[in-house]
Amino acid sequence: xxxxxxxxxxxxxxxxxRIALECEKKSSPTSTEKKKKKQGVKLLEEGVxxxxxxxxxxxxxxxxxCGEAEWKVLQAVAPITMGAGVxxxxxxxxxxxxxxxxxxxxxxxxxxxxERVVGSKDSEAFYMMNPExxxxxxxxxxxxxxx
Numbered sequence: 334x335x336x337x338x339x340x341x342x343x344x345x346x347x348x349x350x351r352i353a354l355e356c357e358k359k360s361s362p363t364s365t366e367k368k369k370k371k372q373g374v375k376l377l378e379e380g381v382x383x384x385x386x387x388x389x390x391x392x393x394x395x396x397x398x399c400g401e402a403e404w405k406v407l408q409a410v411a412p413i414t415m416g417a418g419v420x421x422x423x424x425x426x427x428x429x430x431x432x433x434x435x436x437x438x439x440x441x442x443x444x445x446x447x448e449r450v451v452g453s454k455d456s457e458a459f460y461m462m463n464p465e466x467x468x469x470x471x472x473x474x475x476x477x478x479x480x
Contacts, residue, residue, distance in 0.1 A: 336384065336391045338441045344387060345472060353476040354382040354394055358455065376477055378459055408444050417443040445473075455479035 344350045354380040383392040399407070409420055420440045447459040461473035 336386055340391075341386070342441065349387075349472060349474070351386040351387055351407055351474045351476065353478060353480055355385070355478045356380075356382050358479045375453065377478075379479070382477075392402060406440060408443070413442075415445055417441070425446050447475075 341350070349476055356376075359373065378396070380396045382396075384391050384394045406420065418441075420442060422438055422440075445461045445463070447461050450458045450460070452458065455478065457477045459475040459477075
């Protein structure tokens with residue numbers, strides 16, 4: 334997603350954050366195409382998304398595979414079950430970013446439990462659950478929609 338982490342952190346500090354990712358619904362296939370293709374693309378496998386944060390359009394998001402740098406970050410946060418923090422530059426991607434021309438720096442992360450709600454084949458929602466908050470309401474909600 335094209336939203337800088339600093340903007341997301343600022344939005345979260347002000348209260349609830351709702352992120353909506355919307356992709357294009359393909360036109361209805363003919364009966365011949367239906368026979369050839371039994372099942373369409375799953376919602377989570379869509380490639381290109383329009384992104385909105387708290388109702389404001391904030392660009393596009395792309396689905397991509399994890400590279401070496403992403404695996405290093407995932408391994409660094411694997412022992413953490415819940416919380417937020419900053420990974421030092423040495424942990425994040427180090428040499429990989431230097432080779433690819435990226436910048437050096439720290440990486441903010443947030444790890445939490447999400448509740449998944451499937452509305453239909455064209456809509457899903459993920460709600461971040463906060464066990465410490467008495468209200469039990471989500472601070473972050475992610476909506477995936479095919480429209």
